[in-house]
Amino acid sequence: AQSVTQPDIHITVSEGASLELRCNYSYGATPYLFWYVQSPGQGLQLLLKYFSGDTLVQGIKGFEAEFKRSQSSFNLRKPSVHWSDAAEYFCAVGPSGYSTLTFGKGTMLLVSP
């Protein structure tokens, strides 16, 4: 069965500092990997996705993520965090076709002035 682990429940970063959110997955084949962001009281918005090809993927809002098969990881990064980035971030994994995504438990990002 597929699973996703986000080891950090919450992270605090100073505004302007760099950010890395960790995600480890368990899946038998090549996974489809996603990062979503959820602002308070809102639905989830897709930041970026990986299916194949270049292991460094670019997303919206200046985010990027790197797929490392040997480490079963798909960490999310941003070089300079803005206060508006404070939100809950979810990593998800799924196969192709009509199967559903499995989400991690989320990492809450707090941004300090």
Added chain:
Amino acid sequence: DTAVSQTPKYLVTQMGNDKSIKCEQNLGHDTMYWYKQDSKKFLKIMFSYNNKELIINETVPNRFSPKSPDKAHLNLHINSLELGDSAVYFCASSPDSYGYTFGSGTRLTVV
């Protein structure tokens, strides 16, 4: 235009009542889903429909019944509501597995 819209946004009801949550998508996607987000923000799949056909039904009490009148709509009806049903329910759609588009959620509170 909202891509995936859910109504109502908030729902407060008493134990034992029956309620429905509606979801509509205008993206032309073939597949729609219901996810439940608990108080710890954990998201769990409940149902998945493809072109009005149920394709995934996770371990969900029989009190929950999805209905898809057409591929743009997926409603969720809940009978005999219990305190443990309190959560945020998200509808989502996708053309395949290339990323979901989520609705803004329905916060259900059972008192």
